[in-house]
Amino acid sequence: MINELLLNFAEWLGSQDYSQMLLSGYYSYNWVEATHVLALMVSLGMLFIIDLRMLGLILPEMPASALAARLNRPMWIGFTIMIVTGLLLFYAKPVESTQSLWFRFKMILLVAAAANAFFFHRHLKEAEGKWDNERKAPKPLRNGAILSLSLWSLVVFMGRCIPYDWVDCDKTSNRTILWAAGCVYELQALETAESPLEESARLAVASVRESGSEQ
């Protein structure tokens, strides 16, 4: 059900003129993609520094909450660029993205990373002023930092897998993968082919047509 809805939405997006324009222009698509990747240095670069500080591995001389507060702005500039270019990339290839297993994993991991960031900030607020001059952050913040580093690394890995066609809809007949990737038509085709009832109905329709054409 959700797969059909997503695919319908993606097909509607993909049929728009601007989507096709963005995709067909060699420079337009590649510039957006390059910007998306290069913005990693600003968004994840700043995030890594904040996480490493929580673990006491960089700038231990500086109060961690102050460092997090200062680097928040460049980090968000980076993430804003990533979100805008990411939406544009999706807009250029809505159907391929919707039916990509890697893209789906990436979105789930992004939600997990966002949830982790939310709890991380709550812990940061709670512990404010209590540990500023210590080398390492309290345990919940350290765990949050390790989780953040792992989740974002996986997000990058999944993103990097998207252009590969290993599990594209036409490359597999595994039902679980087809369902997980949202390959609606391929699943329908599999069911039609495997259901004897459908098969006999199709034959019946064909014979009716044939006899009709004879008359």
Added chain:
Amino acid sequence: MNEIFASYKRTIIVSAVLLLILVLELLNWRTAVYGGLFPLFEWLQRSTWLGYVATNYGSIYALVQAIHLLSMALLGGTILLMDLRLLNLSLKTMPVDVVVENAYRWFRFGLMGAVVSGIFLAAGVAEKVYYLPVFWAKMLALLGGSLFVIFFKIPLLRKAGTNSVWLIRVVAITSLMVWFTVAATGRWIGFVG
């Protein structure tokens, strides 16, 4: 004479290097070296286990690409941290040398990760990238950027005594531009390849 040499050491070295490059360029040295490098690229892709794994195992290749990107994020992040401080745009309350030393430590990890993963990635497509001008543009920018940071920027910032504010600004902006070029040309290899 010695005094003059001591106080203008850096200027003299940089001028000598530029002059050397000019002379080698006039002697068509670059074309000769370029032609001689092809066997190395061929060997890397066809005769090493690096080339074998990189050409035959797509999933490992994708994983190393992700490691390359993560190293790039770390490298870019630390460069940005350093240069934002030098330009007085962020972390204004922290002493410059503390920020520079901390960022430089992780910059080296980022650079090492990017270079090691990059050699593997290049091994998989060595015979292709050899003919791409953008690949060589990236290699030159990478070489220039690394030499600039390791032998010029960091020694300059470590040197006792005050440097001119404008020199520091020029150095910070140069470093941002060089590393942006490295990353951008690197991404372009994937598009033209």
